[in-house]
Amino acid sequence: MNFPTPGFTGSTIDRADNLRLDQERISALLNHDDARLLRLEALDPLLGEDDRLAWQAMSELAEGAVPLFLGLDGESPLFAPLTRMAPGPTRGWGVFGLIGRMEGGDAALWATARSLIEWHNRHGYCGVCGSPTEIFRAGWARKCDGCGAEHFPRVDPVVIMLAEHDGKVLVGRGLNYPERRYSALAGFVEPGESIEEGVARELLEEAGVRVKSVRYVASQPWPFPASLMIACIAEAESAAVVIDRTELADLMWVDRGQVAAALAGAEDAPFQAPPPFAIANTLMTRWLHGLDMLAQGRGPA
Amino acid sequence: MNFPTPGFTGSTIDRADNLRLDQERISALLNHDDARLLRLEALDPLLGEDDRLAWQAMSELAEGAVPLFLGLDGESPLFAPLTRMAPGPTRGWGVFGLIGRMEGGDAALWATARSLIEWHNRHGYCGVCGSPTEIFRAGWARKCDGCGAEHFPRVDPVVIMLAEHDGKVLVGRGLNYPERRYSALAGFVEPGESIEEGVARELLEEAGVRVKSVRYVASQPWPFPASLMIACIAEAESAAVVIDRTELADLMWVDRGQVAAALAGAEDAPFQAPPPFAIANTLMTRWLHGLDMLAQGRGPA
Structure with a gap:
């Protein structure tokens, strides 16, 4: 697992x-x-x-x-x-x-x-009052010299997802991606929404895809600068897409054979997969092997 | 579902x-x-x-x-x-x-x-340089008048979890809880860890419980001030606990009958459950009905 x-x-x-x-x-x-x-x-x-x-x-x-x-x-x-x-x-x-x-x-x-x-x-200065802040908690917080406000490290939750329809999943090409690279779509979770709502909103905004259900697959920290990547698979209502050209150069539905070829780095693969340390790679691999459908627990690592 | x-x-x-x-x-x-x-x-x-x-x-x-x-x-x-x-x-x-x-x-x-x-x-002041910031993106960001840095709303991911062992789950009483209230344990996800690692760390820190596996159940936004609550169930290695007295007044393993009584608000329930709008309540309810074990997707809402 x-x-x-x-x-x-x-x-x-x-x-x-x-x-x-x-x-x-x-x-x-x-x-x-x-x-x-x-x-x-x-x-x-x-x-x-x-x-x-x-x-x-x-x-x-x-x-x-x-x-x-x-x-x-x-x-x-x-x-x-x-x-x-x-x-x-x-x-x-x-x-x-x-x-x-x-x-x-x-x-x-x-x-x-x-x-x-x-x-x-x-965060050398306090957002509340503008005074300098000092490190405390051995590096895990800062405290304001002026108003005393305490500040803690940010972790920004990001949803990253494959829409799934008719045995295929949706991958996208960001505007500045390396040549041939496609990946899972992603976006920051906003205040006032759940993971599942964030997935539905991002797929609608970036790809015009409406979602029937969302299932969680895995997570990872991503240190550029401090994201928590939350990987999901979403069942799409249809295969129709509307590309958000401000974010994406292309969208493509790919089947299991195409994803397998991309993950294996095959020369005739229709796209280049994200690297193994990116959770988009984990997500594609788990989808390919059906591991995303299993309810059993995952180890803490 | x-x-x-x-x-x-x-x-x-x-x-x-x-x-x-x-x-x-x-x-x-x-x-x-x-x-x-x-x-x-x-x-x-x-x-x-x-x-x-x-x-x-x-x-x-x-x-x-x-x-x-x-x-x-x-x-x-x-x-x-x-x-x-x-x-x-x-x-x-x-x-x-x-x-x-x-x-x-x-x-x-x-x-x-x-x-x-x-x-x-x-966030009226810039963390980078201390200058005043101005609202932009119709309320969804601030920009620094001095250095031009852009700042986006914080969403703080929090893991909230039930440890499970031998048909029982672990609930805890926070130091400032209302009388008889017990809930799921919780803590902020830190930079450099996954959801599953955060769950394992919090259970070890607060309850001395070691975890064999973690499964995701549900999520919700929590506006005090801006958390993303990520609810999980973790399989515990044993029922032995070591209470972190700086965080908790008590810990208690409860079985299905006791959780059902608490959720129903029964007078002879061993504890008072968190309110229905708290995801700890959702988590207990889904565990009670076995819904947490199903791999099927959840609706976006």
Whole structure:
């Protein structure tokens, strides 16, 4: 039932959130002999020859950087370095090559660090009153110097879905996709709607597809910058589509053979599938094997 | 399969997000003869004698208030008034009495307005640079006057779950709950984890329960201030529990008869169930009737 496991899941770190407010314990962990600091290149992971995450001693923390507490790996406390970064787009396509080589648990740990670091960099000031904010909870919150408001990291829920009709599913080509790439449609969940309503709204907006029912399939964190991807399959009323040209270059209904060819990377596949660490790939794979129809539980990873 | 429908779902309004950036269209909608403005008392809904939401003409918009575009009800544009409010706790228990009388679609529409209004009030300044921000996208975003950063409404995903073991489920009593009230355990999804991992972590943190598998059941928006509640059932490895006394006053395993008695409001029930509009109630009801085990799709509402 865990085939395939969504990307960015499977970390075995204990986040130890009960320690975050305990400044004495956190200080002791910072000075622990086995404390390790994640190595990053800007926001990207640095990998060793074994494609594992690279770590260094706490003494390597750059001047002005603040350690964020990621959790405990057995007895070893793990930290990530928070440095100030210029605002603006922070993702190059190159990072996807690195992610493709990482194991899930490492990718999950790096994703946590990346999302936290980017959030801190966008929340140096208080939204309520405009005063500077200070880090607290060992990196898991900020507090306003002026009005005292507390701010917590954002996680933005996103629905990502395949509409299904007559044995085929609907895939779309975003305006800036790599050549031949098609994927599942997706969009942010808005205030005041459920997951199922978000799926129905996005399919209607982007593809003109009306939905009879929605079933949940899987989820993953997505660290660009901090989404929670919620993958679903929706039964469509018909195969008629109306493309939203402001979002999409193309829409295409594909059958099981075509999805299998795309997932296998076949040369004659009608499209290039999203990479294995993207939950759109998980979603297509589970649909192909009928795993999305099973009610049995999924493992926590 | 839609029994019971989660609270705060079922709105039939078209959010018409394609119009939000079209200032000319939005101006025309503001001046439309059928345009209606939601009546609120601070953030609470005002209900008519029929327990429906109360509306008024756009001319009733208070001085200094800004209209937020909720969407189209057929041809009628609907708006909610954004007024500046003092920071601080904004929810009285009284509002639950009102919500209990509202139909789902009305509650969903009010929830959207409430979440948006509270978000605007907490984001008058830019987190990136501290400058004032201005409303745009007809109420669905803010833009910084200083650095130009765009900010979008927060939706905070929360997992809420029943651990299941040996035919019983685990309910907990929060420190500030009404007398006899027990509910499903819950917690915010953190950056870098999936829904399933969030469920496993929260059960371990709050109840010392280890989880073998997690299955998704249902979702709802929860407007205090802007959560997306994601309800799951998790298979527990054993019935042993360790209570987190910083969060909970008590934990209790309950069987089907006890859950049925609680949901029916029986006098001899071992606990008082959460109200029908809370997804914890939906979760208990679906578990009781075995609906959580079915793989069939749920309607979009």
